[in-house]
Amino acid sequence: MSFTTAIQQSLKGPSPAFGFWLTLPSAAVAKTILHGASGSSTKFSWVLVDAEHGLISDTHYYELNNAVGSEDASPIVRVPCAEEWMIKRALDAGAHGIMTPMCHSEIDAAKIVSWCRYPPLGTRGYGPMFAPHSFPGVNPGPEYDEGSQQGVTISVQIESRLGVENVEKIAATSGIDVFFIGPFDLSKQMGVTRGGEEHEAAIQRILAAAHANGKKAAIFCTDGNDARMRAEQGFDMISVNTDVGVIRAGMLNELKTANGETVNGGKREGY
Numbered sequence: 496m497s498f499t500t501a502i503q504q505s506l507k508g509p510s511p512a513f514g515f516w517l518t519l520p521s522a523a524v525a526k527t528i529l530h531g532a533s534g535s536s537t538k539f540s541w542v543l544v545d546a547e548h549g550l551i552s553d554t555h556y557y558e559l560n561n562a563v564g565s566e567d568a569s570p571i572v573r574v575p576c577a578e579e580w581m582i583k584r585a586l587d588a589g590a591h592g593i594m595t596p597m598c599h600s601e602i603d604a605a606k607i608v609s610w611c612r613y614p615p616l617g618t619r620g621y622g623p624m625f626a627p628h629s630f631p632g633v634n635p636g637p638e639y640d641e642g643s644q645q646g647v648t649i650s651v652q653i654e655s656r657l658g659v660e661n662v663e664k665i666a667a668t669s670g671i672d673v674f675f676i677g678p679f680d681l682s683k684q685m686g687v688t689r690g691g692e693e694h695e696a697a698i699q700r701i702l703a704a705a706h707a708n709g710k711k712a713a714i715f716c717t718d719g720n721d722a723r724m725r726a727e728q729g730f731d732m733i734s735v736n737t738d739v740g741v742i743r744a745g746m747l748n749e750l751k752t753a754n755g756e757t758v759n760g761g762k763r764e765g766y
């Protein structure tokens with residue numbers, strides 16, 4: 496069995512790799528969304544397991560990674576910050592990919608790649624007793640050890656003014672697979688309006704830099720319309736919505752309908 500993941504397969508396909516944000520430490524929520532999506536013309540190929548802002552921590556990684564992996568989707572763990580030990584813990588618990596917030600330079604990017612790979616390619620410490628469990632068909636030992644060297648998807652978030660200024664250099668860093676835009680932080684860190692001209696110019700600069708270097712560009716969206724617009728712009732990987740965003744909006748809309756109010760599906764302002 497060759498080492499392959501749902502996200503890597505999906506990124507090779509003709510349409511964007513759609514995923515969603517998991518902020519609740521619940522395998523049941525993840526599986527409720529993923530399971531039995533076969534009737535649909537598209538499916539989620541990845542789930543962002545959010546240990547930066549979500550209620551998820553290190554102790555939840557193993558169960559969540561296995562739940563997502565068992566549904567033919569890839570768990571990608573967003574670690575709280577770009578540190579070697581945090582990335583190691585996520586990978587050892589079976590993440591198919593990692594995401595790090597706030598990548599500001601090519602020096603940051605090169606370190607992150609090194610932390611994801613065993614020597615001689617990098618400095619990842621060895622001990623993947625549990626990592627293969629979330630990779631269907633991948634055996635412990637050489638199959639995981641060798642396959643994961645290139646098979647783990649490495650994403651860095653560009654979401655600061657410095658990150659945008661350095662994005663062409665960061666995008667040229669070998670080993671980073673995906674440049675993931677965090678639009679909320681990007682607007683706050685740049686001190687510009689989200690959705691305004693400067694914000695959008697920065698987003699387009701990141702997209703262009705990724706593609707000019709043969710890399711994938713990804714973005715966080717707040718609903719399906721936002722996601723469709725980014726798909727039409729050529730983004731390769733798109734987060735459509737969050738678990739809590741959908742639960743809250745869905746429940747409030749049902750309440751409005753029950754109360755005889757019009758439901759217009761308006762865009763929300765936050766996560």
Ligand code: 3PY
Nearest residue numbers: 677678679680681715
């Ligand atoms: C941001 O918008 O800042 C993100 O990191 C997406 O979650």
Ligand code: MG
Nearest residue numbers: 596654677680
């Ligand atoms: Mg962010």
